[in-house]
Each structure stands twice: as C-alpha cells, then as structure tokens.
Amino acid sequence: xxxxxxxxxxxxxxxxxxxxxxxxxxxxxxxxxxxxxxxxxxxxxxxxxxxxxxxxxxxxxxxxxxxxxxxxxxxxxxxxxxxxxxxxxxxxxxxxxxxxxxxxxxxxxxxxxxxxxxxxxxxxxxxxxxxxxxxxxxxxxxxxxxxxxxxxxxxxxxxxxxxxxxxxxxxxxxxxxxxxxxxxxxxxxxxxxxxxxxxxxxxxxxxxxxxxxxxxxxxxxxxxxxxxxxxxxxxxxxxxxxxx
Amino acid sequence: xxxxxxxxxxxxxxxxxxxxxxxxxxxxxxxxxxxxxxxxxxxxxxxxxxxxxxxxxxxxxxxxxxxxxxxxxxxxxxxxxxxxxxxxxxxxxxxxxxxxxxxxxxxxxxxxxxxxxxxxxxxxxxxxxxxxxxxxxxxxxxxxxxxxxxxxxxxxxxxxxxxxxxxxxxxxxxxxxxxxxxxxxxxxxxxxxxxxxxxxxxxxxxxxxxxxxxxxxxxxxxxxxxxxxxxxxxxxxxxxxxxx
Numbered sequence: 001x002x003x004x005x006x007x008x009x010x011x012x013x014x015x016x017x018x019x020x021x022x023x024x025x026x027x028x029x030x031x032x033x034x035x036x037x038x039x040x041x042x043x044x045x046x047x048x049x050x051x052x053x054x055x056x057x058x059x060x061x062x063x064x065x066x067x068x069x070x071x072x073x074x075x076x077x078x079x080x081x082x083x084x085x086x087x088x089x090x091x092x093x094x095x096x097x098x099x100x101x102x103x104x105x106x107x108x109x110x111x112x113x114x115x116x117x118x119x120x121x122x123x124x125x126x127x128x129x130x131x132x133x134x135x136x137x138x139x140x141x142x143x144x145x146x147x148x149x150x151x152x153x154x155x156x157x158x159x160x161x162x163x164x165x166x167x168x169x170x171x172x173x174x175x176x177x178x179x180x181x182x183x184x185x186x187x188x189x190x191x192x193x194x195x196x197x198x199x200x201x202x203x204x205x206x207x208x209x210x211x212x213x214x215x216x217x218x219x220x221x222x223x224x225x226x227x228x229x230x231x232x233x234x235x236x237x238x239x240x241x242x243x244x
Numbered sequence: 245x246x247x248x249x250x251x252x253x254x255x256x257x258x259x260x261x262x263x264x265x266x267x268x269x270x271x272x273x274x275x276x277x278x279x280x281x282x283x284x285x286x287x288x289x290x291x292x293x294x295x296x297x298x299x300x301x302x303x304x305x306x307x308x309x310x311x312x313x314x315x316x317x318x319x320x321x322x323x324x325x326x327x328x329x330x331x332x333x334x335x336x337x338x339x340x341x342x343x344x345x346x347x348x349x350x351x352x353x354x355x356x357x358x359x360x361x362x363x364x365x366x367x368x369x370x371x372x373x374x375x376x377x378x379x380x381x382x383x384x385x386x387x388x389x390x391x392x393x394x395x396x397x398x399x400x401x402x403x404x405x406x407x408x409x410x411x412x413x414x415x416x417x418x419x420x421x422x423x424x425x426x427x428x429x430x431x432x433x434x435x436x437x438x439x440x441x442x443x444x445x446x447x448x449x450x451x452x453x454x455x456x457x458x459x460x461x462x463x464x465x466x467x468x469x470x471x472x473x474x475x476x477x478x479x480x481x482x483x484x485x486x487x488x
Contacts, residue, residue, distance in 0.1 A: 052393060052394060078396045083395075085390065087387075088387035088391065089391050089394075090391075091391070091392070091405075091410075092486050092487070093409050093410050093486040102405060103397070106397065107395060107401075135487075137487050
C-alpha cells in the first residue's frame with residue numbers, strides 16, 4: 001500500500017483540524033498507527049483517508065492514483081475500503097448477519113447465497129457464528145465491534161481504516177477486539193488505526209505517526225517512536241501516558 | 245404506594261364507566277324512531293369508509309411529497325413546502341373546505357363532491373403527515389448515516405435501507421393517530437353537502453328529534469373505523485420492533 005498526502009488542510013469553522021499535513025507511506029509498511037492527544041486531528045485524518053470528507057486543499061494519492069474529490073470517486077473509494085467507527089457501526093433494525101450481507105448485496109452486487117457464504121467466512125474467522133441471528137441491541141459492545149469488523153473485512157477491503165475502535169469499550173472487550181485486529185494485521189491486511197492504546201500500537205504497528213494540533217510531529221517505527229522519541233512534545237506526552 | 249395508586253385509578257375509571265352505562269340505560273332514547281332511517285346511516289357510514297380510505301392513501305402520498313420538498317437541496321422548494329405546511333396547519337379545516345370547494349374547485353371546473361372531499365382531506369392531512377414523517381427521519385442518529393456512507397451506500401440507498409426502515413417504527417404511533425383524526429375530520433365535509441356519515445346522522449336527528457338515538461350510532465360507527473386502525477398500528481409496531 002502506497003499512500004501520499006500533499007499539503008492537506010481541513011478546517012471546521014475556526015478550528016484548524018489539519019494544517020499543511022504531508023505524509024508518505026510505502027511498502028512494506030502494512031499497519032500504520034496514528035497516536036496523539038484528543039483533538040490532534042486523528043479522526044479528521046482518518047475521515048479524509050476514508051473519503052468520508054474532502055480536504056479544503058491538498059491531495060491524497062493511493063497507489064499512485066490521486067483521489068479525485070467528486071462524489072463518484074469518493075463513493076468508489078469508500079466501496080473499496082473498510083471503515084470502523086468508535087461505536088454505533090451496526091444498523092439496529094437488522095440482525096448481525098444481515099448487517100454483514102447488506103453491503104455485499106447492495107453495494108458489491110453479490111447474490112444472496114454468495115453473500116451468505118462470504119458472511120459465514122468472516123464470522124468463522126472471528127468465532128461469531130453463534131450470535132449471528134441476534135440484533136445489535138442483544139450484543140455486548142465488544143461483540144458489536146467484532147461484527148462491524150467482520151462486515152468491514154467481508155468485502156475484502158484494500159485498506160481497513162479503524163478510528164479508535166476500542167475507545168468506547170471496557171478493558172475486557174477492548175482486549176477481545178484488539179485480538180481480532182492483531183489477527184488481521186498478521187494476515188497481511190493493510191490497516192490504518194488511530195488509538196489511545198499505546199501498548200497495542202507498539203505491538204502491531206509497522207509505522208507510528210504522532211499527530212498534534214493538526215500536524216505530524218514525528219513518524220517512525222514503533223521502536224524509534226516509543227523507544228527514543230526525538231520531539232520534546234512527543235517525549236513529554238509519552239512519558240505522561242506511559243507512566244501508569 | 246404504586247400499587248395503591250393503580251388500584252385507586254382503576255376504581256375511579258371503573259366507577260366512571262358504571263355511571264356512564266347507568267345513564268345510557270336509564271335514558272329514554274326512543275330507538276324505535278330511528279329504525280326506519282337505519283339504511284341512511286349505514287349508507288353514510290359506507291361513504292365515510294370509502295372517503296377515508298381514499299384520503300388515507302392520497303394523504304400519505306401528499307405527505308411523502310411534502311417531506312421530499314422539505315428535505316430537498318433546492319432552497320425555494322424547501323421554503324414553499326414549509327409555507328404550505330404552516331398555512332394548512334395554522335388555519336381551520338372548515339375555512340379550507342369552503343375555500344377549496346367554492347373558490348378553487350369551482351374555478352377548476354371540478355364538481356364531483358366525492359373527489360373534492362377526498363382532495364380536501366388529503367391536502368389537510370398530508371401537511372400533518374409530512375411533519376410526522378420528518379420527525380421520524382430526523383430522529384435517526386447521525387452515526388447511522390455515517391456508518392451507511394462508510395460501507396459505500398449511495399444517498400438513495402441510505403434512505404431505502406437504513407433511514408426509512410428505522411423511521412417507520414418511530415412514526416407508526418403518530419401516523420395511526422393522524423389517520424384516526426382524518427376519519428373524524430371527514431365529518432366536517434357535510435358543509436359542502438357530501439352525504440357522509442355525519443350528514444346522515446344530522447338528517448335523521450332533524451327528522452326524528454331524537455338526538456342521541458342518531459348520534460350514539462354515529463360515535464359507534466366512527467369507533468368501528470378507528471379501532472381497527474389502532475389495533476393494526478400496535479401490531480405493526482410489534483412487528484417492526486428491533487430493540488430487545
């Protein structure tokens with residue numbers, strides 16, 4: 001996966017969420033983890049990478065193909081990738097299995113039996129088959145996130161974007177979701193993950209990006225960034241959050 | 245304490261019903277006087293049934309159109325739809341009936357009272373329905389739309405597979421209440437000489453001077469139309485339930 005961002009700016013009213021952000025990631029990097037304080041622009045960056053929003057200026061390039069900022073191109077981009085939010089990913093009026101089959105049938109044009117087969121494969125991977133006929137309100141938060149992940153990978157996404165996927169979960173559920181993400185990363189699935197779980201970031205990342213105030217302060221391998229951060233702000237932040 | 249309160253409420257309601265039936269039984273209604281007119285009442289009831297059924301369908305169409313108008317991207321469409329809804333909801337039905345019948349329908353060369361009556365009811369009820377629909381659609385959390393966009397659904401697919409199925413469950417109680425209102429509001433159409441249920445009852449009353457013998461069947465007749473609607477709505481609410 002090659003991703004290049006050139007001079008990205010994004011503003012919400014007076015808040016400058018991203019400032020002249022440039023980034024270059026190329027093979028063999030597979031798992032990219034975004035860390036940084038709340039309000040640093042992590043979510044905004046994720047949403048731009050997922051084509052859920054357009055930048056005010058700048059360019060995103062995926063595998064040498066610039067992402068055009070028109071509705072059709074953005075839709076195509078969203079269809080290729082999987083995206084996971086903090087919570088409320090599933091549709092409450094559909095069962096868990098129907099949630100997974102909906103995009104397969106309506107977006108990717110699969111027949112019902114083929115969609116069911118792909119759905120079952122995804123569920124098997126995460127051992128979720130016993131719960132597939134439940135509605136989201138009957139599932140725990142961790143199960144909901146795992147089903148949402150199953151929905152995202154069932155379409156065999158080019159890139160999986162996970163925006164703080166465990167921030168709304170208790171530690172036990174966090175562990176069960178992280179385990180699934182770890183399995184996915186091992187299987188070679190390209191992933192961009194934003195998280196506050198520093199230990200996990202260190203364990204799975206090929207490349208860590210530290211964001212603050214809409215800018216990249218530091219980028220490097222987990223050993224470099226967590227072992228000997230060079231930017232004073234990053235040193236300060238990490239020493240604070242790693243203390244306990 | 246709670247139990248005591250519900251017993252208390254029960255006894256008040258039960259006593260009220262007993263008193264009501266006591267009055268009904270002890271009053272001399274002279275039912276025999278209206279017997280010769282029973283077919284007039286039955287014909288009127290049939291007219292109200294057909295009129296309401298047609299207006300029910302047409303007002304739903306009207307309400308959906310107005311809803312589309314209010315959600316439209318083109319601002320003048322939004323303003324006009326809003327204006328329509330506010331004018332219809334803010335003025336008495338009686339005045340609307342007179343204006344539409346004597347001014348508009350007349351100028352348009354429309355003279356069939358049944359068609360005009362259906363149109364008036366639909367125009368009136370459609371305004372209320374569009375507001376109920378809008379409330380339902382706007383109550384769907386933003387996270388649902390985000391999540392639907394993220395899996396690659398198009399704008400119209402988001403409405404069809406995510407928003408509307410969830411909104412239906414939420415608007416059912418309001419819609420069934422509005423339908424009951426529509427049925428009862430059709431009684432005002434006697435002012436244009438439409439021979440519906442209420443008009444027939446008024447005529448029976450005028451001919452026999454036995455007010456209650458004419459009007460109590462009227463009340464029962466309307467209940468026979470509104471109660472099945474309420475039962476159907478409760479049944480549908482249960483069917484569309486997805487919170488467990």
